[in-house]
Amino acid sequence: MRLQKATAFALYAVLELAANPARQLTVVEIADKYGISAHHLAKVLRDLGRAGLVEAVRGVGGGYRFAGNAKRLTLMDVIRLFEEIGAETDAAAPLVVGQDIAAGLRFVLAELDAQTVATLRSISLSTMLKLIGRRPWAVMPSQPPARRSARQQR
Secondary structure, three states: OOOOHHHHHHHHHHHHHHOOOOOOEOHHHHHHHHOOOHHHHHHHHHHHHHOOOEEEEOOOOOEEEEOOOOOOOEHHHHHHOOOOOOHHHHOOOOOOOOOHHHHHHHHHHHHHHHHHHHHHHHOEHHHHHHHHHHOHHHOOOOOOOOOOOHHHHO
C-alpha cells in the first residue's frame, strides 16, 4: 500500500502529538522535525482537527495537541481520513474469460490489500508508540545478507 503525502504527514503529526498528549507543538516544529512542508502539514492538521483527532491552541505559545484516544484510534482510522481504501482494485479492467493469470494476480493482490487493511486496523496509536519506543529496526542489520550465487553454493 502506497500512501499519499498527506496521509504520511497525518501519521507523523498524530503519532508525534499522541506521544505526549499534554504537549503542544506548532506546525513548524513538526514540519522541521520530519523535513516536510509546513504549508502542506497545516492543511493536514486542519483536517485532523475537523475529525477531532487534534485541537488547535491559539495565541502566543499556541500550536496543536492530541485530542483523540490513543488506545482506541488505529493507524487505519487516520489513513481513512486521507485515502480511499480499495479504490485501486475496483478500477481494474473487467475480467475476460480465459484470463486466468490476470484473475490469479487480482486474487492475490486483493488478498494482500485485505491483510494490509486488517493489520492497520489492529495497530492502535498506543501500540505504535510502544513499538517506536522499542526501536526494533535499530537492532536489525542494515542490509540483507548477500545471496550466494549458484556457483558459490556448489
